[in-house]
Amino acid sequence: METWRIDYRFILDNAPVASFPLVFDAATMRPLTPLPTDAPAWCRLDCQRCAGCRQADDTPFCPAALRLAELLAWSQHLDSWRPLHLEVRAGGRTTTVDTTAQRAVSSLMGLLIATSGCPDTEFLRPMARFHQPVADEIETAFRAVSTCLLAQYVAAQAGRRGDETIDGLRARYGRLHDINRALCDRLRNAVDADSIPNAMIILDCFAKAVPGMIDDALSELAGLFEAYPQDLPGA
Secondary structure, three states: OOEEEEEEEEEOOOOOOEEEEEEEEOOOOOEOOOOOOOOOHHHEOOOOOOOOOOOOOOOOEOHHHHHHHHHHHHHOOOOOOOEEEEEEEEOOEEEEEEEEHHHHHHHHHHHHHHOOOOHHHHHHHHHHHOOOOOOOHHHHHHHHHHHHHHHHHHHHHOOOOOOOOHHHHHHHHHHHHHHHHHHHHHHHOOOOOOHHHHHHHHHHHHHHHHHHHHHHHHHHHHHHHOOOOOOOOOO
C-alpha cells in the first residue's frame, strides 16, 4: 500500500516541539494513524451528538472527536493568541508560517475532521490529499469548487452520473457548519483554555463563509480564466 504522510510541528518558545505525524492510504486518504486506546468521555457518540448524525446508534465514539483527542490533550491549556511557529511537511514540501495557536490548531483540526470517517465530511477527503495549511477563505472556496467540478469529471469517466453541483456543495458546507457547532459544544466541556474552542470557531467561520463566497470567489477569479476556451485546440 502506498502511503501519504503529513507532519504537523508546533514550535513554541520555552516549550518542547509538539509533533503530529499523520499517515494515510495515499489512494483514499483514509487515516492509518492509530486511534487513542483510552478515549475520553467527550468522544462518545452520545455526548453532544450532532443533530442528524448518520453514524449507527451502536457506534461507541464519534469518529471526528476521536481524531481530535490527541490534539486536544496537547493544546487544552494553550492560550488562543500565543504565538508559535508552524511547520507542515507533506510530499517533500515544507510549509512554514508564524501564526497564533488558535490558527495553527484550527488548520490541523480541519485536516483531522476531513479524514476522520464521519459520513458528512467524506467529501473533503480529496481536498485533504492536497491540504493547504492555514488557507484563507478565497483559497478554500477555490479548492472546494475545483474539487466539486473534478468530482463530476471523475464520475463521468467511471461511467457514473456526476450529480455533484454547486448548490449541492453549498448544502454540504451547510451540514459541515452543523457538525462544527456540535463539536464546539463538545470541546467547550472538555477544556480549560480557549485555544481549542476558538480554533473550532475559526474552522466553522470557513464552513459558513464558503457557500456565500462561491459566487464572489468565482467573480473575483474570473480574470484568471480569460484564455479559456478560445486558446484550446479546436475551440
